[in-house]
Amino acid sequence: MPLDASLTFYGAAEQVTGSCYLLRIGTLRVLLDCGMSQGADQIREWHKFRFPFRPKDIDAVILSHAHIDHSGLLPLLVARGFSGNIYCTEGTSLLLGVLLKDSVQLYLKDLEWQNRQRARQGKSLLDPVMAVRDVVQVLEQTQPLGYRQKFRVAEEIELEFLDAGHILGSAIVQLQLKNGKASRRLVFSGDLGNPATVLMPDPSQVVMADIVLMESTYGDRNHQPLNRTLDEFAEALDNAYAAGGNVFIPAFALGRSQEILYYLGLLYQQKRLKQKMVVLDSPMAIEITKIYSRLMDEFDPKDTQLLERYGAKDLQSFLPILRLTATAEESAALNRVSSGAIIIAGSGMCNGGRIVHHLKHNLWKAANHLIFVGFQAQGTLGRQLVDGEKRVRVFGQQMVVKAQIHTIGGFSAHAGQSELLDWASAIGGQPQFYLVHGEPKAQQALQQRMLEQGLQCQIAQKGKSITL
Template identity: 50%
Template sequence: MSTLTFQGAVGEVTGSRYLLEVDGDGRQHALLLECGLHQGGAEADRANARPLGALAKRLEAVVLSHGHLDHSGLLPKLVREGYRGPIHCTRDTAELLEIMLQDAAFVMAKDIEFENKWRKRADKPLVEPLYTIDDVADTLALCVPHGYGQPVNLPGDVTLVFRDAGHILGSAIVELMVPSGGRQRHLVFSGDLGNPSSVLMKDPETLHEADLVLMESTYGDRDHRPLEETLEEFAQVLDEAQAAGGNVLIPAFAVGRTQEILYHLSVLYHEGRLKQQVVFLDSPMAIRVTELYDRLRNSLNRDDLKVLNVAAQGDPSQYLPILRLTRSVEESMAINRIHGGAIVIAGAGMCNGGRILHHFRYNLAKPSTRVVIVGFQAAGTLGRALVDGAERVKVLGEELPVKAKVHTIGGFSAHAGQSELIGWAGAFRNRPLVYLVHGEPEAQRVLQRALADAGIDAEIPDFQDCIPL
């Protein structure tokens, strides 16, 4: 009998990982679905530090739904500790991984260097990063890219097919046909399902056949506001910031959210509604990803691209003429000499590192500043503290008063809302059992009740639960 063990993204939205042990061709095979980084404070750091060597040596294949670090960010650690098999992903995900994992290793090296300075002064043992840029290179060499809809043979007579999840570039719903107990079992993992209202991405594919479904539940407790209302709210915040004489700070997820925000700013600019004088994209990784999105535009929604082409008369350089790309540290530091009239999009999306922290240091204590939160903020992150209304926060070792106005605009989310999740799950025939993953406990409980009202059975697994297929 084949089994599935829940090793991550259980009761949380990060650290996605599921172990599939397959009773195929007369012997046991171990496959891993996802290998994500935990995000959100000391507990997440401890989870990331757990050894993976024993797992790495058992595995014959890894399957990845998409490139976000909470799904892929521990792959180089897995490789560092002994994994040498293939990493199956979509073609666009393979290209994104190069940017994402290299940046993660670079940031990690900088953080460790900073931490070891005070450890040395305090005569404490030095620490090592989870992985290095060399481990990233070894990881990328193992990636095996595939197109959507293309059947792939895995060890143990397992068949893999990727379907478009509509979340970010290359994101996939994972279909696995798994032999178990003398017959084939159909396992479907939603990955991160896209928000149909989002621009640039195509809508998530709807599937109809499954025996078992793993479904994300990030926004299981709510629906997003309609896009039209969201855009009006966004425009109003920008107007208020300009009238108050302050800057707008947007903590940006480098993949997906940044490109969508730039799209909407472009539309506002060409409608004559954007009053700010300059927009800074202050994230080397987000810049590289934005350039990749432009190069792989054939993967994007053509109707949305048509809107930009019309607005800019077909010239990509004119999509947003007031956009400035700040790659160097010196260019980033210079932004903080601007006291008003600027929009600053900077990483990291959950405010747990990156250049956004430096902009907080100069702007968070000003009542004229507007902070616009456009993505999910995990428990334990600085972004979550701001969303929850913290009056004081610690930034780069310094405690700051939060005088800026913080706006959460959930309609920009790249995740499906509750209604979309129920609709997607409800499309399966024969009522497969649904397991809710990648969500915080309250959101999962609310979604479980809503699914039950729709006649869909759903369970909420615990960490290390093992279920037969």
């Protein structure tokens, strides 16, 4: 008897962000992730966005982790009628409130600014599509589960989370689907971590699967060795110090900011850091760093042992020159610091947040250095800068780019091509792989390598459904 089930790829198909897949088994409808696509005018995107299904028809959401491109549409899903449970790990449940509240408040602030502009132009005002109360409702609907804790979402679905090693709480989603005597094992990798990076343990290995949705962000390349990456990072910091300017590091508040603090702490403890001030200029990153410090038992043991070796009890004590700037006034005051500072701020792709204000004041100064330590999606300001654009628009105004731009890929929290291949080839059974979370070039390269190794592999296409 065949399994009466299908899977539809609604997001992060032939692109990196916007993770969203609809699983249907019998009359049950479950979303795997509900994430935002990143890159365009977010106000316009929010207001024209329509779910390709009715939110009130969704029975449950299973969340791989808390990053906004995996979770960011949850408040809108709730605002438009979803009332089911949201299943995630305990770490993700702690982080969700911080990220979603920040995302919605940023949206409301930007909407207020845009409505002021519309009023001056005699245009009608835009009503908000969601509110902070929708974030509160998301949290009320969240049901946290531990790693390797099997849980029956419904009669037809048994769920188990494995550690993906990407960020705090990140998970590989394992689903045992049953309908009568028919069954299938469906696995969604979420974002698989890079074993070489710090803080998180290596991704767990899946024993067996029939269908695997696998991320492919770095499917066309491997990351350089971490020692070389750290040397490259230290050299960029040295060059900025010698030039007499400041260093600006766009970094996501969740995951990347904490890793960069660890690396800066390591350079400081090794007496390789010339700058005398490091600033974490993000209220959200500050709050998340405190959560990381509370959950250090989920770190990779080798990293907690190193902290202990230097007498540090958390990331802040590992980097004593760290300053935390929670308020907007403290952030604005950083513009008066002309040299010798390292400023970490979000967003990681420069499509919002305090980093954009810093770019407005500093991108045109040749002494400054801008260090990218993460992936930059198509359509973002970060991608324009990484691609070498000499003139960009910041807050609607054209600006010349004179700051030195560095791109350091070895810090990625995503598995590279070799790690993806190793993870995939170790899965038992004869799984059919579908590549998600990648740009076409990366996916095509990974697909070719997987086919060469005898693995069944297709590239997921947006809007397409497969029968399970």
